[in-house]
Amino acid sequence: MSVPEFGNPVGTYGPARGSAVFDYAAGGRDLPVSVSFECQGTGTLQVRIPVLRAAFPVECDRGELIAKGGEFAVSTSHLAGTVHVSAPPGVTWAGAVGRAEPEKEPSIWQRGPGEGS
Numbered sequence: 720m721s722v723p724e725f726g727n728p729v730g731t732y733g734p735a736r737g738s739a740v741f742d743y744a745a746g747g748r749d750l751p752v753s754v755s756f757e758c759q760g761t762g763t764l765q766v767r768i769p770v771l772r773a774a775f776p777v778e779c780d781r782g783e784l785i786a787k788g789g790e791f792a793v794s795t796s797h798l799a800g801t802v803h804v805s806a807p808p809g810v811t812w813a814g815a816v817g818r819a820e821p822e823k824e825p826s827i828w829q830r831g832p833g834e835g836s
Contacts, residue, residue, distance in 0.1 A: 723755035723786065725817025730802065733813030738805045743816035745799040750818040752796045755788035757814075762807035766814075770800035779810050 722731045730743025743752070752771060758764055758779035767774040768791070777787045806812055 721757075722813045723757055723788070723815040725753060725755070725815055728815055728817050730816040731814070732802070732804075734811055735813065736806065736811055737808070738803075740801050740803050741814070742801050743799060746797055746818040748797040750796065751790050751792035752800075753788065753790045753817045754802065755786065755815050755817075756804075756812060757784060757786050758806075758810055758812040759784050760807075760810035762810045764810065764812055765805040767803040767805075768800060769803070770795050770798050777812075779812070 722733055729746060730741055732739055732741035746752070754766070754768070756764060756766065756777045758777055759782075760779050761781045762779055764777040764779065765774070766777060771791045771793055773791055775789065777785070779785055802814060802816060804812065804814060
């Protein structure tokens with residue numbers, strides 16, 4: 720497992736076990752914040768990004784590497800912020816925050832076993 724890659728990363732953390740908080744840098748006013756997480760183990764990561772008022776779970780699978788991410792284009796997207804991750808014991812995870820031009824895909828994506836992971 721490695722930290723998910725972005726063309727323009729502004730914050731990364733991991734691979735890690737346990738809960739953590741990591742920072743990401745401010746960016747252009749018109750650029751959304753993209754986040755990506757990978758995890759492996761049994762349990763659910765709880766991810767919270769206070770400046771974006773966003774929170775979401777990342778379901779991890781015992782033996783499979785799972786990737787999940789999202790893109791946020793809200794009025795506070797240009798600000799620097801922190802990502803709070805609560806992780807159960809036995810789960811290894813890595814996270815990244817990036818800034819890039821908005822994609823024309825749905826705002827939340829998930830990749831699991833058999834889907835290019």
